[in-house]
Amino acid sequence: MAATTVAEVESVAIIKAKLQALLELARALKSEESVEPPLPTSKLLPEVDILHDDLSDAYDQNYRFAVVEAAARDIFYSYINDTEINDPSFTAVWNLLDILLLCGDRGQCTPELVCWLIEELLDSQTTSGCRTVFDYLESRRARLAAKDFHKKNLVFLRSCNELLRRLSRAEDAIFCGRVFFFLFQTFPLGDKSSVNLRGEFHTENLTTFETPSTETDKAGDQMEVDAPHGDDTSKEAVPPSSLSKAGAKTTSKNQKKDKKTADEEVLSQSELYPIFWRLQQDFCEPTRLFAPDNFQVFKKSLACTITKFKKTNVVPQSKGAEGEKRGMKRKIGNEAANGEAKDHFADNYNPKYLTSSDLFDLELSDIAFQRHILVQALILIDFLLSLTDKAKQKLASLDVTNKSMLYAFTLGEEDTKWATSTRSTIISYIQSIADGRFYCRMVETVLARDKNWVRWKVESCPSIVRDPVSTEEELAARKGASDATRPKRIPVRPNNAMDFSFFEEGGAGGLAALKKASRYTGPSVEELVVGIDADDLDLEFAEGNEAEGLMNAMSNKKWRALRQTRAKRLSMLEKVEPGRTLKEIFMPPTREMAEMGQNTGESNDEGLEVNEQKDANAEDVATAAATDSEAMVT
Incomplete structure (x- = not known):
């Protein structure tokens, strides 16, 4: 048993010596x-890769990791016990954490060892020292989350949540924001560790405020006398819990007068104070x-609050003035002493407002305070509005698996109209104040994203991580993109395109083809006669509409042939x-017919007169024939 203990001590000493050698090198x-x-x-x-070389081969991996952890903790505790975090020699701790981070990535120690030591370092430091530790975390965030994050995430979450419990959200608001930003940037977007899956409300966030004292209630008999000397804008709308018997009598007397609606009532600060701060109970627990009774009280209270906001003169606070008021008290560390730190609270942000009645008048005139309350109302x-019939029907179409986010309550039609109109009123009022449009757009964007966040939780937070694209899909996408962007080949002759081949000089003759007489002169008598003969042959085999078309074409050609004959060769018409x-x-005569015509020709004067008489008769016949052909064509 003693030998085993000595061996363990020797192995720890060996690793400790190597870690110290690495610190000297660092x-x-x-x-x-x-x-x-x-x-x-x-x-x-x-040097990191040979960290285990001097250990015996009989030791398994778990034992080797335990030895490295023991040696690292021994060195780590010696530094944090003897050295202040602001001391320059404390750099050895940052170097040790870097070395252990590298050892965890290289498989020489457990990956979460560096996270355990950082957690213990945060526990051992004050708030100022924790800021320095967070400087280290923020600078090494990418390396810490790059490898084996599934083994480190719970340590990060535990240490950050413990640190947030120690911090004051009013005094250390910026540091709390740094912690949240570190968690948001370190954990994946779809991680469920920070998701309120069951939709639980933060009912522990109680708002305490002053309640009317008993002496004030006993002095209720003097309210009728003191009322005329009080605030002119005050009404009889006192909360039921603070009404005395005399106050009830006053209310009954005023019932005979014309009453204004809740939207028109402007209460005094003392009357509005308990009504206003009771709204926080509804804001933190909407269920x-x-x-119905609580809902009616909430509607009246919110209406009185909005009306009071509208009637109150707001006082915008400049960032420079706020910085002068706060002075150097809000600045941190050495930056405050040198005067070089920026005022991180210049945006006038308070996570928890004071509820003193003496400050209530000043808070009502503060733009940031009004916006804070109105955003809670939105x-x-x-x-x-997510509980209306229409919203629930839309939700039913989704794959709802998280039943804890569903509520049996359904908002009625009248309450829906009230919620819609009140929301529009709040939006209009926010837009009317200084820089209201920009602020309203920012709020609407955040609320829209919150709706998507709620829907994601209703569906039990399905994974938002997309699988990598396969090689086949990538090749198919590349081919599709290549085909879509490939230059299209123009066809030689697109469909329904005109034939411009006659412009080619070598083929159809180019421009010479446009100068042919056939383009601007009609066919000769002989061409018409040949066409009539061809149509006559086709007519023998034609039927129906085709035969009728050929008959019309033949009549047209006959009429044109006779018209040309009358104008140029009138004597030919006597042969018709x-x-x-x-x-x-009209076809040219053969050689035998020409010789016979020459032998039988007459040479006396009587023959000439007879010929002239024939020409006259032929002209009459041609005119009659042309008229008949015209009628046939028509």
Whole structure:
């Protein structure tokens, strides 16, 4: 048993000596005595990789990791016990954490060892020291989350939540924001660790305020006398809990007068004070409004609050004035002493407002205070509008698996109209104050994203991480993109395009083809006669509409042939006789017919007179034939 203990001590001593040698090397590599910059890993890798070489081969991995952890804790505790965090020699702790982070990534120790030591470091430091530790966390965030984050995430979450419990949200608001930002940037967006899956409300966030004292209630008999000397804007709308018997009598007397609605009532500060601060109970626990009585009280209280806001003269507070008022008390550390720190609270943000009645008048005139309350009202109204029939029907179409986010309560039609109109009133009022449009747009954007967040929780937070694209899908996408962007090949002759081949000089003759006489002169008599003969042959085999078309074409050509003959060769018309075709009349005669015509020609004067008489008769016949052909065509 003793031998085993000695072996364990010896192994721890061996690893401790190697870690101290790495710290000496780190001191030589990093001359700065601060958190930044991180150690260069390339020069430390050879020594880190041989960290276990001097240990016996009989030791398994768990034992080796335990030995490294024991040696690291021994060195770590010696530094934090003897050195202040602001001391320059405390740089050795940052170097040790960098070395252990590298050892965890290289498999020489458990990956979460560095996170355990950081957690213990946060527990051992004051708030000022925790800011320095967070400087280290923020500068190494990418490296800490790069590898084996599933083993470190719970340690980060536990240490950050414990730190948030220690911090004051009023005094350390900026530091709390740094912690939240670190968690948001470190954890994946779809991680469920920070999700309120069951939709639980923060009912522990109680708002305490002053209640009317008993002496004030006993002095209620003097309210009728003191009322005329009080605030002119005060009404008889006192909360039921603070009404005395005399106050009730006063209310009964005033019932005979014309009453204004709740939207028109402007209460005094003393009357509005308890009504206003009771709204916080509804804001932190919206399910109270499922009871009709609570809902009616909430509507009246919110209406009185909005009316009071509208009638109150707001006082905008400049950032410079706020900085002068706060002075150096809000600044941190050495920056405050040097006067170089920026005023982080210049935006006038308070997570928890004071509820003293003496400050209530000043708070009502503060723009930031009014916006804070109105945004709370918008969040609650959006929650109520998500419980309407229409919203529930839309929700039913989704894959709802988280039943804890569903409520049996359904907002009625009248309450829905009230919620919609009140929301519009609040939006209009926010837009009317200084920089209201920009602020309202920012609020609407946040609320819209919150609706998507709620829907994601209703669906039990499905994974938002998309799987990597497969090689086949990538190749198919590339091919589709290539086909879509490929230059289209223009066809030689698109469909329904005109034939412009006649412009080519070598083919159809180019421009010479446009100068042909056939383009601007009609066909000759012989061409018409040939066409008539061709149509006559086609007519023998045609039927129906085709035969009728050929008959019309033949009549048209006959009429044109006779018109040309009358104008140029009038004597030819005497040969037109029934039973003879135009081909027999107008086709050129053969050689035998020409010789016979020359031998039988007459040479006396009587023959000339006879010929003239024939020409006259032929002209009459041609005119009659042309008229008949015209009628046939028509």
